Amino acid sequence: MAIPLILAIDTCEVTCSAALVSGGHTLARRSERLGRGHAERLLPMVSDLLAEASRSFEDLSRLVVSTGPGTFTGLRIGLSVARGLAVAKGIPCVGLMSLPVMAAQAGETGGVIHAIVMGRGGQGFYQAFEGLAPNGLPAQLGPAACLDAEVIAEMIASRPGAVVGSGASLVGAVASIDSVDPSMLGQLGASIEPDMYPPEPAYLRDADAKKGKALLPTEQ
Structure with missing residues (x-):
């Protein structure tokens, strides 16, 4: 086959x-x-x-x-x-x-991975992941959403971890994975x-x- x-x-x-x-x-x-x-x-x-x-x-x-x-x-x-x-x-x-694809690109970090895609007007598309789901995709810690940069920064501060995606600069981070x-x-x-x-x-x-x-x- x-x-x-x-x-x-x-x-x-x-x-x-x-x-x-x-x-x-x-x-x-x-x-x-x-x-x-x-x-x-x-x-x-x-x-x-x-x-x-x-x-x-x-x-x-x-x-x-x-x-x-x-x-x-x-x-x-x-x-x-x-x-x-x-x-x-x-x-x-x-x-x-x-978002989950870029989180998967980060590999097993042993912690939370915050994925952010740049939006408009100081907003970003955000979702956090940790570990793997049964289907092999990064396990979601919550739904993806369009949020203000300040809100995303607060969520990251509450559960520090790696940041990936084109919107990393919204929270003052530099991401090696941006696409x-x-x-x-x-x-x-x-x-x-x-x-x-x-x-x-x-x-x-x-x-x-x-x-x-x-x-x-x-x-x-």
Whole structure:
């Protein structure tokens, strides 16, 4: 039986990235900080990855895509490409938020990992993790939410730990991990259920942001 070939895509912030993952190994990977131009770059990037790995679109068995939070346009591009390929090939497509993916990139720290994605107006998208859930994803300590920087700083102070993500500067931290690694995205999404993790965008509307609306359930 052939080992599944997974294509992972992330376009939720300034970085446009993709990776081919199979059997827990990365066959090919690309990551470019574009700011703009994700739509023009993504499909050629995927084609380059397949050529590098001597594979074709027909070999793909699963799509994994980051669902945000992030820019409205960036999210739509990645999700549209992933869902379109999945429908065309008749294969599963799953979505994962960037917050748990970046927390997983930090590895086993032995403590709390605070993930923050930069928002607007002094706000950030925040979620804390510690240990692993039964499905292999970082275990959530609470729901993801859009919060003021001061609130995030207070939450981190109450449970000190590592900080990851593009919004680290909101709390005066410097993060070595500030974007999604598509290889990690692909590995985490390799076996999760599409029904539990659909490829749906996780951006917040202004009205929701004022209420700090949760982006994820607290149970996994």
